[in-house]
Amino acid sequence: MIRFTGVSKRFADAARPAVDAIHLTIPEGETCALIGPSGCGKSTTLRMVNRLVEPDAGTIHLAGEALSGIEPIRLRRRIGYVLQGVGLFPHWTVARNIATVPELLGWSKTRTAARIDAMLDLVGLDPDEFRGRRPDALSGGQRQRVGVARALAADPPVLLMDEPFGAVDPVARGRLQTEIGAILKRLNKTVILVTHDLDEAVRMGDRIVLMRDGRIVQADTPDRLLARPADGFVADFVGPDRALRRLAGLDVGDLARLGSSEDGPVIAYDAPVRDALSLMLETGADHVRVAGLDEPSSLSLAAIRAALAPAG
Numbered sequence: 001m002i003r004f005t006g007v008s009k010r011f012a013d014a015a016r017p018a019v020d021a022i023h024l025t026i027p028e029g030e031t032c033a034l035i036g037p038s039g040c041g042k043s044t045t046l047r048m049v050n051r052l053v054e055p056d057a058g059t060i061h062l063a064g065e066a067l068s069g070i071e072p073i074r075l076r077r078r079i080g081y082v083l084q085g086v087g088l089f090p091h092w093t094v095a096r097n098i099a100t101v102p103e104l105l106g107w108s109k110t111r112t113a114a115r116i117d118a119m120l121d122l123v124g125l126d127p128d129e130f131r132g133r134r135p136d137a138l139s140g141g142q143r144q145r146v147g148v149a150r151a152l153a154a155d156p157p158v159l160l161m162d163e164p165f166g167a168v169d170p171v172a173r174g175r176l177q178t179e180i181g182a183i184l185k186r187l188n189k190t191v192i193l194v195t196h197d198l199d200e201a202v203r204m205g206d207r208i209v210l211m212r213d214g215r216i217v218q219a220d221t222p223d224r225l226l227a228r229p230a231d232g233f234v235a236d237f238v239g240p241d242r243a244l245r246r247l248a249g250l251d252v253g254d255l256a257r258l259g260s261s262e263d264g265p266v267i268a269y270d271a272p273v274r275d276a277l278s279l280m281l282e283t284g285a286d287h288v289r290v291a292g293l294d295e296p297s298s299l300s301l302a303a304i305r306a307a308l309a310p311a312g
Contacts, residue, residue, distance in 0.1 A: 003026075003061045004023060007023075020215050032209060035210055035211070040214065041211050078157065081159075083164070101153055116153070123183070141176055159191045166197075202246070247273040252275075276304070
C-alpha cells in the first residue's frame with residue numbers, strides 16, 4: 001500500500017506548488033491512474049514515490065514504512081519504473097537490459113538467465129528470438145514490452161509507469177494496454193500510472209485520480225468518474241462522449257452472455273466493447289457472436305445499453 005499524507009512540493013521560483021497538500025491511499029494490487037492537464041502535478045507525484053523528487057511537506061509511506069527513512073538507491077531497487085520511450089540502453093542486448101536490476105542485486109548468472117527468459121515469455125516475446133537483439137532492431141511495441149520486462153525482472157511490489165505508451169503507435173497501443181494491464185493484475189502489482197490519455201486511464205486503472213493545479217479534484221473508479229463528475233472541470237475534462245468512454249474499460253467478454261445464434265458478426269472476447277458496438281452499427285445487427293470463450297456466447301445491444309446506465 002502507498003499512502004500520501006498532506007504531501008506538498010514547490011519548485012524554486014514557481015508561482016504555486018506543483019503538488020499541494022494531497023492525501024491519497026493506493027491499496028496493494030491496485031492500479032491508480034494519475035491524469036490531468038499539463039502542469040497539474042501528476043508526474044511530480046509519481047516521482048516522489050521513488051524519491052527522484054523529495055516532498056517539502058507531508059509523508060509518503062510504502063507498506064507502512066516512511067520513504068524518508070529508506071535509502072534512495074535501496075528504495076529504487078524495490079520499485080519498477082517504466083518511462084515514455086522506454087529508456088533501454090541502446091548498446092546492450094535485450095537480455096542485458098532485462099538483467100539490469102538482478103545484476104545490481106547480485107543474482108547468480110543462472111538465476112538471472114532464467115529470469116530473463118521468464119520475463120520475455122511473460123510479455124509475449126520469444127526468448128530465443130529476442131534475447132540477443134538490440135533495441136534498434138525492435139518495433140515500438142516490442143521495446144515497450146522489453147521495458148516492462150526490465151521493470152518487473154526483480155519482482156518489485158510497486159511499478160511506476162510514466163506515460164508508458166506515449167511513443168507507441170495508436171494501432172498497437174490499445175492491445176498493449178490491455179495485455180500489460182492483465183499481466184500486472186495477475187501479478188498483483190501496485191501500480192501508479194501517469195497518462196494524458198483518458199481512454200488509457202479508463203482501460204488500465206482500478207481508480208483514476210484527476211488532478212488540477214497540484215490538487216486532487218476527483219479520485220474514483222473509472223465508471224463513477226465518467227458517470228458522475230464531481231464538478232464542471234471534471235465534466236469538461238472527460239468530455240461530452242463520457243458515456244461511450246465508459247466502454248473503454250470493458251472487453252466483450254465482460255458483458256457476453258451464454259447462448260449464441262448462428263447468424264450475426266463475430267468478434268473476439270478480448271476486443272473492446274466499443275469495437276463490438278461499432279460492428280453492430282456497421283452491420284445493422286443487434287448482437288455479435290463472441291469468439292474465444294469456452295461456450296457459445298453473444299453480446300447484445302441491450303447489454304451494452306444496460307452497461308451505459310447511470311452508475312449507482
